[in-house]
Amino acid sequence: MLRYTLMRLGIFVGCLVVVWGLVYSGIAPRGLGDSNGLWVILLALVISAPISFVVLRKERDRASVQIVGKVDRMKANLDANRTQEDSADDAVRAQSQTP
Template sequence: MLRYTLMRLGIFAGCLVVVWGAVYSGIFPRGFGDSNFLWVLLLSLVLSAPISWVVLRKERDRASVQIVGKVDRMKANLEANRSHEDAVDDTARAQGQPS
C-alpha cells in the first residue's frame, strides 16, 4: 500500500512540475490575482488522477489484494476470539460460576 501511495505522489509531483513549467512559460493561463499557486495545484491534481488510474492499475490491484487479506485475517481473529469467549462463558455457566 505504501508503494502505491508513493507512486501516486510521484505522478502528482511530476504533473506539478510539468504544469508549473507550462503556466510560467505561458502555455497554460495563469490564475486570477494571487490564485496562481492554487490553480497549478488543482490542474496538477486533475491531470494526475487519470494518469494514476491507468498507469497504476496493476499496483492498485496488488494493494487491494493485500488489504483484502488483512481484513480476512482480522475477521478470522475476531471470530476466533468470539468462539473462545463463548466457550469460556459456557464452561463457567456449566460449573455454576458467575461469568
C-alpha cells in the same frame, strides 16, 4: 500499499512540475489574481488522477489484494476470540448450574 502511495505521489509531483512549467512559460493560463499557486496544484491534481488510474492499475490491484487479506485475517481473529469467549462463558455457566 506504501509503494502505491509513493508512485501516486510521484505522478502528482511530475504533473505539478509540468503544469508549473506550462504556466510559467505562458502556455497554460495563470490563475486569477494571487491564486496562481492554487491553480497550478488543482490543475496538476486533475491531470494526475486519470494518469494514476490508468498507469497504476496493477499496483492498485496488488494493494487491494493485500488489504483484503489483512481484513480477512482480522475477521478470522475476531471470530476465534468470539468462539473462545463463548466457550469460556458456557463453561462457567455449566459449572455454576451443577449442584
